[in-house]
Amino acid sequence: MMGSEMSRSAVKYLQMGIRWFSVLIFVGYVMIWIIMPTNIFFPHWYPDIKAKVDSIYFGKQGTTILIYTFPVLLIATLASLYLHLKQTGSNDDNHNTESKVRFLRLTSWKRPLLVNGPLGILTMTELSFLVMVIVLLIWSMCFYLHGLFASAAQNAAKEGEQVWEVKLEYLAFALGVVGYLCLALLFFPVTRGSSILRFIGLTSEGSIKYHIWLGHIAMFLFTTHGLGYIMFWAKTHQILEIFKWKTIGVSNVAGAVSLLAGLILWATTLPSIRRKAFELFFYTHYLYIVFIVFFVLHVGFSSFCIVLPGFYLFMIDRYMRFLQSQQQKIRLVSARVLPCEAVELNFSKNLGLCYTPTSIIHINVPSISKLQWHPYTITSCSDTDLDTLSIVIKSSGTWSNTLYQKLSSSPPISHLDISIEGPYGPASTFYSRHELLVLVSGGSGIAPFISIIRSLIFKANTGGGKTPRVLLVCAFKKSIDLSLIDLILPVSATSTTFDTSRLQLQIEAYVTSEKQPDMNDERLTQTLWFKSNALEEPVTAVLGQNSWLYLSVIISASFMLFLLLIAILTRYYIYPIDHNTDLIYPYVSRSSLSMLFICVSIAVVATSAFLWNKKQNKDLEQIKTFYTSNSSTSPRSQYYNADKELESLPPQSLRQTAKIHYGERPDIKKILSGYNISSIGVLVSGPRNMRHEVASICSSSSSTDNLHFESISFSW
Incomplete structure (x- = not known):
């Protein structure tokens, strides 16, 4: 000692x-x-x-x-x-x-x-x-x-x-x-x-x-x-x-x-x-x-x-x-296709790969464009998702729309080649230092907060120290976009390994363009399982x-x-x-x-x-051996080696615990003024106007010094 x-x-x-x-x-x-x-x-x-x-x-x-x-x-x-x-x-x-x-x-x-x-x-x-x-x-x-x-x-x-x-x-x-x-x-x-x-x-x-x-x-x-x-x-x-x-x-x-x-x-x-x-x-x-x-x-x-x-x-x-993008073809394990025209891609990950919340990877899909690389926030947590790495892609442009069409087509595609660069992220995070975390998101801007929430849930479940209260304020245009909240729960989540009740999590969801839920849209989230390829590898750091x-x-x-x-x-x-x-x-x-x-x-x-x-990366070889030797007996063999399946998941999720407001926008100033706490971390991810609004509130002279602002955005 x-x-x-x-x-x-x-x-x-x-x-x-x-x-x-x-x-x-x-x-x-x-x-x-x-x-x-x-x-x-x-x-x-x-x-x-x-x-x-x-x-x-x-x-x-x-x-x-x-x-x-x-x-x-x-x-x-x-x-x-x-x-x-x-x-x-x-x-x-x-x-x-x-x-x-x-x-x-x-x-x-x-x-x-x-x-x-x-x-x-x-x-x-x-x-x-x-x-x-x-x-x-x-x-x-x-x-x-x-x-x-x-x-x-x-x-x-x-x-x-x-x-x-x-x-x-x-x-x-x-x-x-x-x-x-x-x-x-x-x-x-x-x-x-x-x-x-x-x-x-x-x-x-x-x-x-x-x-x-x-x-x-x-x-x-x-x-x-x-x-x-x-x-x-x-x-x-x-x-x-x-x-x-x-x-x-x-x-x-x-x-x-x-x-x-x-x-x-x-x-x-x-x-x-x-x-x-x-x-x-x-x-x-x-x-x-x-x-x-x-x-x-x-x-x-x-x-x-x-x-x-x-x-x-x-x-x-x-x-x-x-070297990383050309020498490694990444194993895509599954994809969740959401009714809001968003997809969650789940990759196999090296057990030794660790990354901090809000880290990003750059992905390339050669069948769409051999030159285009697009950055996406990693939504998984390396503590809770030991062998998978996930990202969320919302259909909002030519490239992402083509990807969504490929994954949602009928019959669905049998294989998808993907290369990655990364992950890249901060050396450390300080989210747990606050007494309260207020996460403000707009649309697909919820993605960076998924990894933060998963990390805090893990900490709360393992007794890794005091965790802050978390208020997730998310705004969506349509009620169908509420399915993005479901992604907080990983595909492999169980009540014993991912008990969300241990974290003081409150979700306030706002649907701005609808006065009431759309009862006619009965589309469900679909999960696609992919068969592994011997030439593909788990995501690993370029230098281990x-x-x-x-x-x-x-x-x-x-x-x-x-x-x-x-x-x-x-x-x-x-x-x-x-x-x-x-x-x-x-x-x-x-x-x-x-x-x-x-x-x-x-x-x-x-x-x-x-x-x-x-050559020295023994973890990678161990994972390959594990996949091969357990392909017929492992209860998760379907996850890695079975023929690709397409199944629909019922809407059982955190969405049921969220308080949903229809036909209105979040009043951020009112929400923040309702807390008399010494340290409030305010993170915002979403459209430019939303980021500027939250920044104005945090920088105004009427605000106290307890608001600590941080903006997460790829739009510049």
Whole structure:
């Protein structure tokens, strides 16, 4: 016992050391960006660092790799180790006083400050991030222009140009350099398995807003950068400069191609196009590859190293997603087809796969579209549903409607190939820290709350600590949509393993478009059982139970392999040609080889880790053996190996315990004001207007500080 306590204490101190060391590195990294535009960095500090770092092994890019790339990748590696220790360590301190105080402090940062502005709901965290980025952009722009304009008159006389023309060129140059900051941050929010996001308590799906803001600002800066140079060349009769591809120095043609790809991508992100033509938006987003490749060819790989870390981590994540989706075909066990044109898909799951409530997976159905991937909230709970993983898909678009038609057709389909990526979710949840949870949903927005309720029911049944009271307020257009409440009970639920009475759960359902229940619609929920395929596998994490440890190895090992390849190339091929002068060896060749080495390094290390983990994944083999050996005797053999059946289930569910209101909408303000409790967690998932209404109530001056708001949404 004493040894166990000492071990937990050592792990705790190690986590604390990693956390503070990472914070220290991050502060230093931010200071570099603050000092970079001043007269201190490039005229004084940078030459000294360059003289010590640049060598026959790394050349000019050695300095930028050391200053900009290495610190972030080190933070990512340390964050992965921290999450691994947290995952394997003890959670005994989840409910102590210090932890609760820290939790309440964090929830205050999620409190909505602005609701009805053009940027939607803004919390203190989001507003702080936006303000800091804008301030840093303005700071950088002012210092760059101040330094450049100081020599404008002298350089204009030298070049025989007017002063305003030289200032126009300098302005265009400064806009491009300032855009580096946005590009450096752009790929962090869309790295789904990012250890850095999880380390600071964020998720990729919850950070998409940052990606959108950064993308708009970056494209504005790069567009004005390009237009500024075009205007300068037109005024100085050098318009043909745009068609020049220099072997040494900046390539203007590559910059033009990169900007053109970015503009096409940017245009399709407009809400009017993205919502009405999602497939156009989805497919044109792959132009980011063209944008990045030609951006590297435009500025050179040495300059690109300034923004490399975010893209490097994104590439690792993207390749791991590719391995998971291409190497694993997932076993679909059953599907519940609801009369409200929604389906619940139940997949076989590896027993060792754990995930937190509100986690998501991305699924692909090749028979509908080989390229489209759609995110859905996991409705199952890894504690209660040990060998299944479930999602709910409401028919609301071309893709989801096609899927519903396939599953509800008569005769029903015999098999459905599905690939997945994920699951992805928060590192931990704090729902049980509140005294009361108010879950407000609209339509299919109830899906994220199903996993939360199932998790709390499990906790209440196992005596895992105090559970909060739960009030589920769900609004539906038609009474037939009430069948979504049935999904709170899993297919395999029994009264002994899933006793809902142990949780203080109250359900208030509102049917807004009907004055009374539709007695004519007698459709029942139907369950389809699928026969297993030997080539299909249960859902498993791409890197297994030690995924964070493997990720730290992949990040560090791939980066070291990349440095080794760069060192060999520079020392034995490039250096004998140009001797670090950067005046002989072509930029395009150097940049192309560097990009190739990045791809090779990531592919070799990540593939090795993936295959090694697959070989060591004994749980997966045990599950396969279990399914095979028990196919004829197990009472649940129908669930996995029997021929597919179609059966109708009677409407016995939580719907019978819900209080249903017809012809009215929920009065959220009245509901929340009826509770005099110190801590109320208010979670909302549904249409934009509903989220804004609840956010307004939680942020209003008349509300007390006991309301802790959180929005769950995929619509951006």
